[in-house]
Every structure is written in C-alpha cells, then in structure tokens.
Amino acid sequence: MKLNWKGVFPAITTPFNADLTVDHGFLAEHVRWLIDNGVAGIVPLGSLGEGATLSSNEKRQILETCLGAASGRVPIVPGISALGTAEAVELAKHSASVGCRGLMVLPPYVYSTDWREMRAHVAAVIAATELPCMLYNNPVAYRTDFVPEQIEELAAEFPNLEAVKESSTDVRRVTGIRALIGERLDILVGVDDAIVEGIDAGATGWIAGLVNAFPAESVALYRLALEGRKREAAELYRWFLPLLRMDTVPKFVQLIKLVQERVGQGRVHVRPPRLVLVGDELRQAEATIQRALASRPAL
Template sequence: MSTSHPWTGVFPAITTQMHRDGSLDLDATATHAEVLIQSGIRGLIFLGSLGENQMLTSAEKRLVMKEMVGAVKGRIPVVSGVAETSTADATAFARDCEAAGVDGFMLMPAMCYKTPDPEETLTHFRTVAAATGLPIMIYNNPISYGNDITPEMFATLADTKNFVALKESSGNTRRITDLRNTVGDRYAIFTGVDDLALESAVLGIDGWVAGTGIAFPKENQRLWELMQAGKWQEAVAIYRWFTPLLHLDVHIKFVQYIKLCVQECGLGKEWTRAPRLPLTGAEREAVLKVIHDGIASRPSAG
C-alpha cells in the first residue's frame, strides 16, 4: 500500500437511513457514521449506490451532505457520490457540495446512459473534475452501470490532478494487476467488491470501499489491518467467517440486504425507498439466516 496517496484505508459506503415511510432519517445516519468513525475508518462515502443516491431528490442529496459534514466535524474525509444523469447536473452538484464543506467525491459515469464511446465517458469525468478542486475517486462498475473504464482510459485521465483514486468493481481481480502495469501508483486503488477484498489485497490495493462491513465495522477494520500487515493466516480465518455476509454486497438487492444486516446488528433500520421494496417471505428468511449465523459466530475483533 502506498503512503503517498491522500486517500487510503477503509472508506465505507454508508446507507442513507430512512423512516418507514421513506423519509430521511438524518439523525440515524449520523449515529451510524459515528460508530463507523470510532472503528478506525479513514473516510466515509455518502450517497453511493448503497446510499440510494438515485432515489433521492436533488434537494435531499444536498441536505444529506450538509448535515453529514456537520456531523463528522472534519475528523475524516466526507466523500459524496456523484451519480447524476447529465454532466451539467453532476457539475452543479459537485460545486454545491464543495461549498457545503464536502472533502471529495466518488464520481460515477452518467447514469442511465450506456455509451459505447469511451470519449463520452472521459469527457464527462473531465468536465466534472474541472468544476471542483476537490479530490475525486472514479467509480468503475461496468456490471451495474454498463460503462467500463479500462486501464488505458485511466491512463488517459492521469493528467487530471484531482483524480486521486479509483474504485475497481468490475469483479475481475486481473484488473488490479493490469492497472498497476498500466498506471503504476498514479491512483490509489480501492476494491469495491466485498467478497473479493482479500484476493484484491494480495495483489496490492490501497483501500476498500466496504459495504457489508458497515454492519460489522470492528471486524471489517480488523480484517483490513491484518491484510495490510501481511498476516494472511489470521486474515483468511476472518474472511472465511465474513464471506457469506460479504456475498450480500454483490446481489442485485444489495441495498435491502445490507440495510437488513445493519438493522439486525442494531445500527439502523432496513427501510428503503421505492421502487425498492422490503424483503419478504423465503428470501427474507434466507438473508436473515446468513446474518444471524454471522452474528452468532462473529470472531473477536481484537
């Protein structure tokens, strides 16, 4: 892990807590953020995919970020997801968040636009970056968003100074080595796939955008520290326990699954906003079994 990057370590993607009617619960979001901060994380990402960015109104997103900046009080970087449909909306959101005191961004491709033209994606990223002087993590998730940012594209973007990190969520760990071979240490490389965290750490990453770990922050942080120390036998033991829970992060209903996990661990509520619906029936029972088995057998985080 490089120590020269401004962002390294665990940057969890926190949920946006809601009341049962779908309205924002900012107090609960701030309370959960505090638990995560106390676990030793290095940054917090609000309004990512797990934070239901696209389900919130423009005004709500700005309110969330204003309130969370106030709650964190500068102790660690507060990062906002940028997941707008148009480049104009993305640049406006970045400017407003910077004015509100946000410390940086996790930038996704333009939502709902699966472009076959890499130049359009690169132009979107460059335009948003030009709207702010804050550091930016580029989020590559071709499985969910239909736009693949290749190592060669990251090399093209390397001259934009405020692109400081990338979140690699292609699900292909070969990409980590390809990225190192193509761009060296130009960016901090974060894994964004929970159940590939150990495999990614072996290949040399700088950080982890954790999902399920927001429900098990002490264990998640302990696993990260063991991996960074090269204590692989101890890390594998925790990882084997954690993996059924980490699989919850890669299901199409990962928001509902992880929010349910957060609830069962006493750190929030499961409520999401439509079109996402609460889990029911056999699916709910199956997820609850994974969660309760994990809670019952959780290892010491010390």
C-alpha cells in the same frame, strides 16, 4: 490538495423513516459510530446510498448532516452522479463549497455509451473543482467499463484524479492498472468479497458495504490483509464472506440494510422501486445473518 485514500471508507446507506423521508438523526449517529470504529472516511450518495432515488435537495441535506457529524475527523467523499452531466457538475461544485474533501465520480445513472461520451462526462465532473477525485468503475451496475488504458488517459490529464474504485469484480484490473501507471493512483476495492484478493494484487483501500453493520471486523480484516498476516486474515475472511457476498447481488441495498437492522444499526426501509425482502429471500438472508452472529469472532 491531497487525500489519504488508504483505509476503509464506508459507502453508507441512507436511513429512511417509515414514511421514506431521510432520517437525519440516525444518519448523524451512524456516521459518528463508524468513525469511532476506525473508518478512514465516509462516502454518502453512492449506489448503496440509493443516490438515484434522492432529490438534489435531499443530497445537499445529507452532505450537511454527514459533515456536521464527522466534525472534520475524517473526510466526507460524496458519490457524484446524476442523469445528466450538468446536474453532476452542480453537485460536485456544491460538495466542494460546503467542505467535502474529495469526490467519488460515477458514470451517469442511465445512459451508457462509448468512451468519447463517457470521458466527456467524468472529465467535466473531475474538472469542476480542485477536490481530489476517485473514479468509480462498476461495469456490472452501470454498463460502463473504464478499462486501464482509459484510466491512464484521465490520470495523465487531471492531477486531481487520485484514485480508482475498482468494482469490475476482476482483481486482474488492479494489476492491469498498476502495470500501466505504477503508483500514480490509489486503487480501492469496491466489492466486499474481493477485499483480500484485491489487496494482494496491489489495492490500498476499500470502499466497503457490510462495514455499515460490522465496522470493527471490516477495519480488522483490511489491516490484516494489508499487513500480510495471511493466516489471521483468512480466518476472519472465512467468517465474514457469507455476509460480504451480500454486497455483490442486485438486492444488495435491501440485504445490507437488513443486516444493519439485525445488529441494531439501522432499519430495512428502502425507496421504491426497491422493496423490502420477503419470503424465501428473507428467510435465507436471516439464516445467514443468524449463523454469522452466532459465530462472531472476538477481535
């Protein structure tokens, strides 16, 4: 079983109603809109999806909605993480049983430790199903850093480990992984404001955030970078960067949901401990969004 990891995969936000229940109607609409705009797959339940605030039952219901909305047009690749290994393994098995076609494997939400323990956790999730897996490396958020040598070790043991989402913010990691294992794994850029540099370094896919509001621009930027059309990519990137940088700060969920609301593709509701933006943060974000919309390029 193989999955095509090339393309733009939105790490989708989880839409909430005013009472902070999941808005399944809009979720389905959003998934269909993203697919219509050319994305290669849908990644629910990740960091941007506020996965840590969702109950196990809510996660299952979100997967059902995404699968129904996608209707097999693109793969659904849920983020698999939990406080404990047993819960993560259970979610992985459930994802396989309902028709998901791949898994994004995260470290535990809270516990960060040495390679022996982190290896045991992700290995248990990868081994739980035969689904293609993508390892999520985000040391900034999770305080666990899967270095290239450790990724090489996992790739040697697990044939169904097919990709890495590299979110260390250091594009040298892309070349470091390639130097060790060649083309054995697909590498996907996991931070929005490193996409062009990441593809230049050898990445072949993008787990994207601002795509939730700007899918056409995201797909266009990815294709221009992948095709080596540097001048056109640089021009679009220059316009997009102030927005893409919203993906790499602590309040990235609030910011991206604000952008979605301003383009008519979502609402700002977030679950505590997150709170909606106010004051100077809100004014600065609004100004950035307004400048971008005023100069939005024709594709």
